[in-house]
Amino acid sequence: MEGRSSAGVDRFVHRLLQSTDLSEHDQASLLGLTGRSVEQRARTDLVLPGQTVDYATLIVDGLVARFDQMGSGARQLTAVYIPGDLCDLHSVVAPHVGWGLQTLTKVKILRVPHDQIRALVAASPSIGLALWRDTTIDASIMAKRLSYVGRAPALSRIAHFFCETGIRMELAGLADRASYPLGMTQEALGEAMGLTPIHINRTLRALRDRGVVTWRNRQVDVHDWDELETLADFDPAYFLGTDLRPRDGINGDLLVSS
Amino acid sequence: MEGRSSAGVDRFVHRLLQSTDLSEHDQASLLGLTGRSVEQRARTDLVLPGQTVDYATLIVDGLVARFDQMGSGARQLTAVYIPGDLCDLHSVVAPHVGWGLQTLTKVKILRVPHDQIRALVAASPSIGLALWRDTTIDASIMAKRLSYVGRAPALSRIAHFFCETGIRMELAGLADRASYPLGMTQEALGEAMGLTPIHINRTLRALRDRGVVTWRNRQVDVHDWDELETLADFDPAYFLGTDLRPRDGINGDLLVSS
DNA sequence: CGGGTGATTGATACCCATCAATAGTGGTGG
DNA sequence: CCACCACTATTGATGGGTATCAATCACCCG
Numbered sequence: 226m227e228g229r230s231s232a233g234v235d236r237f238v239h240r241l242l243q244s245t246d247l248s249e250h251d252q253a254s255l256l257g258l259t260g261r262s263v264e265q266r267a268r269t270d271l272v273l274p275g276q277t278v279d280y281a282t283l284i285v286d287g288l289v290a291r292f293d294q295m296g297s298g299a300r301q302l303t304a305v306y307i308p309g310d311l312c313d314l315h316s317v318v319a320p321h322v323g324w325g326l327q328t329l330t331k332v333k334i335l336r337v338p339h340d341q342i343r344a345l346v347a348a349s350p351s352i353g354l355a356l357w358r359d360t361t362i363d364a365s366i367m368a369k370r371l372s373y374v375g376r377a378p379a380l381s382r383i384a385h386f387f388c389e390t391g392i393r394m395e396l397a398g399l400a401d402r403a404s405y406p407l408g409m410t411q412e413a414l415g416e417a418m419g420l421t422p423i424h425i426n427r428t429l430r431a432l433r434d435r436g437v438v439t440w441r442n443r444q445v446d447v448h449d450w451d452e453l454e455t456l457a458d459f460d461p462a463y464f465l466g467t468d469l470r471p472r473d474g475i476n477g478d479l480l481v482s483s
Numbered sequence: 484m485e486g487r488s489s490a491g492v493d494r495f496v497h498r499l500l501q502s503t504d505l506s507e508h509d510q511a512s513l514l515g516l517t518g519r520s521v522e523q524r525a526r527t528d529l530v531l532p533g534q535t536v537d538y539a540t541l542i543v544d545g546l547v548a549r550f551d552q553m554g555s556g557a558r559q560l561t562a563v564y565i566p567g568d569l570c571d572l573h574s575v576v577a578p579h580v581g582w583g584l585q586t587l588t589k590v591k592i593l594r595v596p597h598d599q600i601r602a603l604v605a606a607s608p609s610i611g612l613a614l615w616r617d618t619t620i621d622a623s624i625m626a627k628r629l630s631y632v633g634r635a636p637a638l639s640r641i642a643h644f645f646c647e648t649g650i651r652m653e654l655a656g657l658a659d660r661a662s663y664p665l666g667m668t669q670e671a672l673g674e675a676m677g678l679t680p681i682h683i684n685r686t687l688r689a690l691r692d693r694g695v696v697t698w699r700n701r702q703v704d705v706h707d708w709d710e711l712e713t714l715a716d717f718d719p720a721y722f723l724g725t726d727l728r729p730r731d732g733i734n735g736d737l738l739v740s741s
Numbered sequence: 742c743g744g745g746t747g748a749t750t751g752a753t754a755c756c757c758a759t760c761a762a763t764a765g766t767g768g769t770g771g
Numbered sequence: 772c773c774a775c776c777a778c779t780a781t782t783g784a785t786g787g788g789t790a791t792c793a794a795t796c797a798c799c800c801g
Contacts, residue, residue, distance in 0.1 A: 275720070296716040303626040350605060357576050360622070372559035374632050376553050379757075423759080426782085637788080668748090
């Protein structure tokens with residue numbers, strides 16, 4: 226079970242590089258991350274609210290969601306993660322968690338000990354910066370979700386999810402934005418969107434009937450990306466590292482200067 | 484205008500200490516933060532989406548909100564900040580922002596240059612840890628908001644906001660949880676809750692009629708805290724540093740060990 | 742004292758939830 | 772390999788929580 230299965234780590238480092246410059250040495254350090262490899266079937270809880278964890282969860286294959294649970298037992302998914310994501314990176318600095326993690330599909334994950342990550346941060350300020358920044362991007366995505374759940378109608382909300390997920394898939398090198406695998410259930414999407422599965426189903430039908438996007442057999446196919454973006458009022462700026470790329474006074478070991 | 488007005492900085496450091504142990508030296512460094520003091524009237528934008536900022540905003544007095552703006556112009560408030568909060572701490576690592584900041588009341592703020600903060604982080608891993616952790620607490624609050632906007636009815640949603648804000652006020656040493664100033668408008672609360680101001684007004688009336696809480700003259704008075712918590716299904720664990728206090732293997736300069 | 746913003750209330754419409762039932766799909770064991 | 776069974780997707784009917792449109796009142800600041 227132990228192993229330095231690099232597939233997932235590779236993707237993670239690749240994503241970090243989209244927002245932060247890292248030296249060869251730092252990249253090598255990050256690629257050296259290891260963890261216990263675990264496989265789980267769909268719809269299983271990996272971490273429960275109230276737990277204290279000492280590892281972070283890196284997705285190698287499949288989908289994982291972070292959720293918050295209401296007293297009634299109803300769940301709201303606050304984030305959906307794809308391969309290459311380090312789901313609960315923030316648990317490194319806040320190991321007592323108020324949320325949980327659940328699988329959305331059959332998954333393969335890597336449990337990376339917090340100690341390893343902390344050691345890297347201690348050894349390299351750039352890595353600390355990159356990881357901190359990664360958690361802020363995670364928060365940006367959540368903020369955007371909040372604004373859509375609070376303000377957008379179901380059609381726009383779901384369209385936005387398809388846009389966002391498509392771009393993330395593409396950036397991760399997993400698929401094309403207009404055609405990507407999505408193995409979660411309609412019920413899970415409902416929990417992410419703040420909608421009932423019934424209404425999800427009807428809205429998906431509306432999107433299909435309009436010829437915009439089809440989601441069948443665990444596969445999303447966008448037939449009219451422009452129209453999807455219009456319906457979603459989509460602007461990818463909020464989670465792209467684009468504007469955080471090499472620029473004076475921000476990147477790399479700037480933390481060490483003043 | 485320049486000044487080392489410490490009132491706000493004091494509160495900020497005080498809050499950091501609730502979740503992280505910091506040495507006397509680190510505390511002194513943080514207290515040495517300075518910035519340009521600015522005053523603004525209510526309902527004014529401090530930062531607009533798409534801007535690149537080189538300072539962080541520390542609230543000395545008044546309320547500030549972070550918002551996301553839809554294409555229609557409608558705004559969703561993704562966070563509400565009180566005195567002592569460093570609103571956009573995450574902008575230190577991601578200075579190109581996708582959101583904006585607006586005042587909710589007349590405010591006095593301090594604009595603290597990113598450079599100053601980065602220098603502190605470079606000089607002390609503990610400070611880096613404390614600040615990173617602070618942004619994760621911010622994210623926890625947002626996640627909780629998301630789950631309530633997505634899953635809870637208006638009454639519960641608003642009750643939860645009153646609980647959360649009361650506890651935060653109390654922790655900040657600004658007021659009692661059951662009686663605190665809240666100078667924002669009902670419209671602004673609507674933007675935070677994902678509800679129209681009309682519905683906010685009616686729900687407030689319902690809370691008043693039940694004898695649970697009264698919000699008048701910019702002042703919240705909770706008459707029945709237990710009932711309010713029940714209505715809100717409130718559990719403060721998600722943003723308290725409580726469980727992050729001194730504990731082996733987590734705090735202080737642990738970042739520097741392995 | 743005037744003007745504008747915020748609060749309050751009423752009437753109506755609509756989006757989405759809920760309840761209920763059937764069809765389809767994939768996984769599992771015999 | 773097939774049959775079963777649980778889970779998932781789909782559709783209909785109905786109700787409810789909020790939004791929307793509209794108007795009046797209260798209040799604060801200049």
